[in-house]
Amino acid sequence: MIEITFLGTSAMVPTKDRNHSGIYLEFNGEGILFDCGEGIQRQFKIAGIAPTKIRRICITHWHGDHVLGLPGLLLTLGACGYTGVLHLYGPSGSKEYLGNMMSGFAEKISIDVEVHEIAQGMIFENDLYMLSCAPLEHSIECFGFSFIEKDRRRIIVPFIRKLGIPDGPLLGKLQRGIDVVWEGKNITVDEATRVVHGKKVVYIGDTLFCNSAVGLSLDADLLITEATLSDTIEEKAENYKHMTAKQAAMLANHANAKKLIITHFSQRYKTMEVLEEEAQTVFANTQCAYDFLKIKI
Amino acid sequence: MIEITFLGTSAMVPTKDRNHSGIYLEFNGEGILFDCGEGIQRQFKIAGIAPTKIRRICITHWHGDHVLGLPGLLLTLGACGYTGVLHLYGPSGSKEYLGNMMSGFAEKISIDVEVHEIAQGMIFENDLYMLSCAPLEHSIECFGFSFIEKDRRRIIVPFIRKLGIPDGPLLGKLQRGIDVVWEGKNITVDEATRVVHGKKVVYIGDTLFCNSAVGLSLDADLLITEATLSDTIEEKAENYKHMTAKQAAMLANHANAKKLIITHFSQRYKTMEVLEEEAQTVFANTQCAYDFLKIKI
Numbered sequence: 001m002i003e004i005t006f007l008g009t010s011a012m013v014p015t016k017d018r019n020h021s022g023i024y025l026e027f028n029g030e031g032i033l034f035d036c037g038e039g040i041q042r043q044f045k046i047a048g049i050a051p052t053k054i055r056r057i058c059i060t061h062w063h064g065d066h067v068l069g070l071p072g073l074l075l076t077l078g079a080c081g082y083t084g085v086l087h088l089y090g091p092s093g094s095k096e097y098l099g100n101m102m103s104g105f106a107e108k109i110s111i112d113v114e115v116h117e118i119a120q121g122m123i124f125e126n127d128l129y130m131l132s133c134a135p136l137e138h139s140i141e142c143f144g145f146s147f148i149e150k151d152r153r154r155i156i157v158p159f160i161r162k163l164g165i166p167d168g169p170l171l172g173k174l175q176r177g178i179d180v181v182w183e184g185k186n187i188t189v190d191e192a193t194r195v196v197h198g199k200k201v202v203y204i205g206d207t208l209f210c211n212s213a214v215g216l217s218l219d220a221d222l223l224i225t226e227a228t229l230s231d232t233i234e235e236k237a238e239n240y241k242h243m244t245a246k247q248a249a250m251l252a253n254h255a256n257a258k259k260l261i262i263t264h265f266s267q268r269y270k271t272m273e274v275l276e277e278e279a280q281t282v283f284a285n286t287q288c289a290y291d292f293l294k295i296k297i
Numbered sequence: 298m299i300e301i302t303f304l305g306t307s308a309m310v311p312t313k314d315r316n317h318s319g320i321y322l323e324f325n326g327e328g329i330l331f332d333c334g335e336g337i338q339r340q341f342k343i344a345g346i347a348p349t350k351i352r353r354i355c356i357t358h359w360h361g362d363h364v365l366g367l368p369g370l371l372l373t374l375g376a377c378g379y380t381g382v383l384h385l386y387g388p389s390g391s392k393e394y395l396g397n398m399m400s401g402f403a404e405k406i407s408i409d410v411e412v413h414e415i416a417q418g419m420i421f422e423n424d425l426y427m428l429s430c431a432p433l434e435h436s437i438e439c440f441g442f443s444f445i446e447k448d449r450r451r452i453i454v455p456f457i458r459k460l461g462i463p464d465g466p467l468l469g470k471l472q473r474g475i476d477v478v479w480e481g482k483n484i485t486v487d488e489a490t491r492v493v494h495g496k497k498v499v500y501i502g503d504t505l506f507c508n509s510a511v512g513l514s515l516d517a518d519l520l521i522t523e524a525t526l527s528d529t530i531e532e533k534a535e536n537y538k539h540m541t542a543k544q545a546a547m548l549a550n551h552a553n554a555k556k557l558i559i560t561h562f563s564q565r566y567k568t569m570e571v572l573e574e575e576a577q578t579v580f581a582n583t584q585c586a587y588d589f590l591k592i593k594i
Contacts, residue, residue: 038335045312079309100401
């Protein structure tokens with residue numbers, strides 16, 4: 001299961017109720033943090049999530065509201081005895097920005113951070129999932145990210161029990177997609193297992209509506225996008241290279257997404273009804289994010 | 298009247314209830330911010346205080362938990378159309394640290410910040426108050442700050458009314474300490490006014506107990522000091538160059554302060570009773586700070 005926690009849902013200026021951007025995805029006991037606005041380390045505390053679970057941080061772009069929580073988070077991870085390498089993925093310039101940021105105060109971080117400057121396509125893969133990125137259209141270089149859980153085979157237990165195949169290496173082989181022989185009889189993967197399709201979660205950072213965002217979001221089970229403003233001030237949104245709630249919903253439609261969560265709201269909106277309703281007229285299964293919203297898929 | 302709002306009261310690691318350090322002092326419609334830990338701009342929002350009132354920021358030292366809210370605050374002040382010069386006072390190296398910090402993300406601040414690297418003594422004075430600093434004893438260069446409201450003369454209204462002196466320039470002169478003549482009669486400042494003594498507020502940042510802190514705090518109406526740990530682990534406090542609650546109270550005693558508020562608490566303390574009681578055995582008029590505590594003096 002993939003568990004997502006929204007740690008911050010404001011745009012440039014935070015509000016009483018909304019912290020700067022940060023989305024935490026946990027899968028198989030490990031965490032991936034998408035963006036790290038100011039105050040995110042404290043949001044982890046309030047959410048009751050140990051930030052030491054983070055193994056990867058994906059930065060959409062280097063505007064302050066998406067990155068100013070990095071130094072504090074890295075310092076705190078050091079103070080908590082974080083071990084292993086923390087991988088940070090971000091646009092070109094990420095190494096220099098992070099270096100400058102870390103020279104902006106009189107402490108050295110004690111953890112091992114490996115910075116990967118990304119372009120397009122796969123940025124990480126293991127047996128369980130893939131992380132990809134695609135460029136978006138914002139005022140500076142900005143990326144969207146997709147997390148794709150890999151399909152896996154699950155044993156059809158009644159079938160196996162009937163044949164009397166014990167737990168152990170034979171079942172492991174079947175799960176990995178290899179036919180086996182049991183008591184002289186060939187057991188095929190197709191009869192002994194069924195495929196469980198992995199889920200796809202996409203996070204679209206600050207951007208105009210663009211084909212690249214649609215491509216990255218195709219068939220997403222959960223699409224998370226910015227929707228800074230309402231379509232009633234669409235021109236303003238365009239000037240600042242942001243999407244409106246309606247455009248976010250159009251993106252979900254074009255990409256054939258199953259569920260849309262919009263986030264990164266301008267401080268001008270005191271309640272989110274306007275934006276939610278605007279999006280729902282185009283894409284019904286839309287929800288507005290709020291700080292500490294949890295989604296399990 | 299001086300109004301003080303505690304915007305953050307944690308030590309290095311923030312907690313669910315305590316933000317990183319920040320103390321806002323408002324006097325005569327203008328604000329002075331002492332330290333600016335991560336998240337302070339949002340604490341202003343929650344406290345319902347306009348950060349555009351800030352005219353001066355005093356930084357005790359450049360450890361992350363005292364400064365990492367600066368870039369976000371300065372960005373937001375720019376977005377709010379802040380006008381005038383914002384003065385920042387801090388230890389040597391402040392210009393370089395701030396410069397690096399501001400090169401750590403892809404935006405430029407649009408407000409005019411003047412950085413003053415301080416040593417000891419008066420750092421600012423106007424008709425109404427003085428700001429001074431003194432070096433403390435921490436693991437890096439660190440300062441304490443004193444805010445001293447100037448004494449002022451208040452007209453003794455019944456006396457003036459009896460003589461029939463009208464509102465206007467004559468009263469202004471008396472308030473400024475100048476004798477005047479009314480209907481041929483000499484009116485002295487001493488008979489027509491009384492002196493209202495200005496209040497003194499002192500903020501002692503991270504430090505060991507030291508004579509310099511005592512000197513700066515002498516006769517403070519309100520002394521605010523760090524008290525990171527309990528005296529039961531005094532050795533640990535000394536290793537990290539911090540005061541215990543007991544030492545903070547000793548400081549208040551030695552300095553003949555009227556009231557002590559302790560702050561900057563380690564995350565290990567879930568309630569503050571231990572620290573408050575420990576301090577009160579030495580200095581009775583002690584209170585533990587909490588986020589959004591307001592004090593008027």
